[in-house]
Amino acid sequence: MNEPELDCLRCFDFEGAAVRGGIVRLGTALTDVLAQHFYPPPAAGLLGEALAASALLSATLKFSGSLSLQARSEGSVPLLFAECGHDRRLRGYARVAEGAHATGFGAMLSRGNLAITITPDQGQRYQGIVPLEQPELAGCLEDYFDQSEQLPTLIRLASDGVTAAGLMLQVLPGGRATDPEWEHLRHLSATVRTEELLADPFERLLWKLFHEEGVRLQPPESVAFGCRCSQTRAAATLQAIGEAESRSVLAEQGLIKIQCEFCQQEYRFDAAALELLFGPDIQAPTRH
Numbered sequence: 001m002n003e004p005e006l007d008c009l010r011c012f013d014f015e016g017a018a019v020r021g022g023i024v025r026l027g028t029a030l031t032d033v034l035a036q037h038f039y040p041p042p043a044a045g046l047l048g049e050a051l052a053a054s055a056l057l058s059a060t061l062k063f064s065g066s067l068s069l070q071a072r073s074e075g076s077v078p079l080l081f082a083e084c085g086h087d088r089r090l091r092g093y094a095r096v097a098e099g100a101h102a103t104g105f106g107a108m109l110s111r112g113n114l115a116i117t118i119t120p121d122q123g124q125r126y127q128g129i130v131p132l133e134q135p136e137l138a139g140c141l142e143d144y145f146d147q148s149e150q151l152p153t154l155i156r157l158a159s160d161g162v163t164a165a166g167l168m169l170q171v172l173p174g175g176r177a178t179d180p181e182w183e184h185l186r187h188l189s190a191t192v193r194t195e196e197l198l199a200d201p202f203e204r205l206l207w208k209l210f211h212e213e214g215v216r217l218q219p220p221e222s223v224a225f226g227c228r229c230s231q232t233r234a235a236a237t238l239q240a241i242g243e244a245e246s247r248s249v250l251a252e253q254g255l256i257k258i259q260c261e262f263c264q265q266e267y268r269f270d271a272a273a274l275e276l277l278f279g280p281d282i283q284a285p286t287r288h
């Protein structure tokens with residue numbers, strides 16, 4: 001295969017080392033997410049990196065569910081969110097402060113935290129949080145795996161606004177950062193250049209990096225933009241807001257509209273819909 005793969009994730013491992021890896025490149029999956037809002041180029045680049053990372057991290061899920069990374073900060077990007085499911089459908093969103101001109105990673109996400117949340121379709125949600133203390137998102141994610149999971153990890157991310165890509169290498173649970181095989185693979189991976197990550201065919205790139213290490217590629221998997229919102233989830237948002245607040249919005253506006261920030265889908269709730277959610281409105285008999 002000589003064409004650079006787009007919207008594709010490939011996992012791989014090695015014959016002689018307890019290390020797993022993944023490589024991903026997003027094209028349409030990225031531009032579909034970016035088309036939902038206006039993003040200044042630096043924020044679009046950051047969101048692209050976060051989306052590529054979420055796809056790579058989703059490959060570590062061992063069950064049906066999704067994995068998200070969420071950064072909250074006092075910088076010009078107060079919120080950065082990317083999520084990818086076991087089905088490799090991903091979505092993302094970044095909130096950008098109005099009139100913000102900050103372009104560097106540190107300015108966009110200054111004094112922030114990074115949370116990784118694993119949400120199984122069935123069972124308990126798991127979340128780990130680390131402070132954002134590295135000059136790039138990739139380094140912050142490496143910190144997360146180091147501190148929260150004790151899993152030595154290497155992550156490289158790249159994004160140019162049209163394409164986003166990532167490479168990840170991780171010691172399998174039970175392995176150690178001092179293993180010479182890990183050190184060797186980490187050293188080889190660190191040589192990958194941004195333009196290679198964004199454009200080189202995967203097989204050629206992985207062969208170039210690891211041809212002496214017995215790299216074994218698994219079949220390609222498609223990655224696409226896809227939202228998980230639904231009328232039921234929108235209703236859950238209203239339940240979280242509470243009956244009193246929901247009824248007050250309905251009384252004021254005649255109709256409650258909830259718009260999904262990931263895909264722009266609008267969900268509407270009228271008086272009858274609220275009655276189904278909360279029961280009859282016993283507080284407002286005068287309207288009959």
Ligand SMILES: [Zn+2]
Pocket residue numbers: 227228229260261262263264265
């Ligand atoms: Zn949606």
